Amino acid sequence: MKKQVQLTICGSAIAGGTINKMNTIYILWLRQLKRYLRSRSRIIGSLGQPILFLVAFGFGLGPTFQKAGQGNYIQFLVPGIVAMSVLFTAVFSGIEIIWDRQFGFLKETLVAPVPRSGIMIGRTLGGATVATIQGMIVFALSFFVGFRPSGWGNIGLAFIFMFLTAMLFTALGTAIASVLEDMQGFQLIMNFLIMPLFFLSGALFPLNNLPPVLKIITAIDPLSYGVDGMRGALEGISHFGLGTDFGVLSVMTLVILAIGSYLFSKIQL
């Protein structure tokens, strides 16, 4: 009898813990979203680069691409540029923890009686949602430069790939920000991580017939699978296969989320 009572107490404590964690995740997600929706200038500002890339590369390299018998470059390029905005927004959302540290808000979350993993997951989901919205906006804008998906049925699938890519890179940003004390390492991350991730992902060029070294590098770059997945969904042409894309992105996301949660849980101020 006594044992049963104890078990019930235990059970409700666990249920309470789960609800608590869900609430933590929800409120952190909501915070990211509110901050994003309130910073109009940030939303508009971060559309400049993708639009520039679409116009300059799309129209600039388009004729050459076409002459080489590769088809319409805008059609090819759009999934890559969408992936770029998702990558940038996601990493920045993750790295925002550094601003939180600077403005002191991080302390408020770190002394709260909730597991740090809940905070980490909530933040990552929030950042990933923001990055996905940003990707959708760029996707919508691409219609103005003449982009048309090959079929409408798979747009949902493209959004799933956007979100997976967003999760992966928000988690990466959070993991990096957990070990950075300030923004000193920021340029380093920008030039030696984010830019290579983007330029070596097949966002701008097809992955077939590459020199062997570049072939290996592009296969290691996780963004390649995000770009490929989106291109597969929107264009019907996939280099690795959609199953592989989905598998690689999911596994990488889980691994980085786990590493990020660990690093985040170790933060001391």
Next chain:
Amino acid sequence: MDNTIISVSRLTKKYNGFIAVNDVSFTVNKGEVVAFLGPNGAGKTTTIKMLTTLLVPTTGSVHLNGSDVVSHQEAARRTFGIVFQDPSLDDELTAWENLEFHGVLYSVPKDIRRSRIEELMKFVELWDRKNALVKTFSGGMKRRLEIARGLLHHPKIFFLDEPTIGLDPQTRIHMWDYVVNLNKKEQITIFFTTHYIEEAEKVAQRIIVIDHGKIVAQGTPGELKIKTNSKTLEEAFLHFTGHAIRDEEASAVDHMRQRHRRWHH
């Protein structure tokens, strides 16, 4: 019945060779108001950080209401509210949203949360500004909001780390009125640091003085004055800690603030 609510035993923190806090022990009783004083770099903030689970001690232990801050972190965290030395609000959220966020993190049930937020925001006289973004608030308003936030989940202990720094005398007096009131009304234990010795003298029932990482004196303001044969607590404080001026090294956060300013302007 044990009346101790904060129990610090042989607490030590080393940073690559430098000993910031050196074998510190003290206790605080339920409902007490204690001022924790010391010059810059004496180890005050490091101690408060260890007491509030932001920093893991090198050796020694801290118990808050019986919970060890390292092995029973979540239970320990539930017992206290805190006002940090630097602002810690989200500027992009409204006053109300900041409190709501806190209430959810501390699992205060929704209906209680709503009424408690209203009660506290009225208490710190910010209810009419509840839907304003925090970035539009003055320093004093932010402090008041942080006090309200720290009390939202009915903590047993309230930590205040230099809560009145940068505030005008009116706001400071007002703020201490709230806190003393709270201590009387709800029997909350108050543990605070300050550079204004006269504040400590007026508000605290007991003073603990730390210097060079060690406790150098403790007692009621009266006792400390008698012990050092001083007329004021400030004199007694200088007696214990000397007249030399201390400099704190600029932290990484200070450097970052500067960079952020350049970045955004």
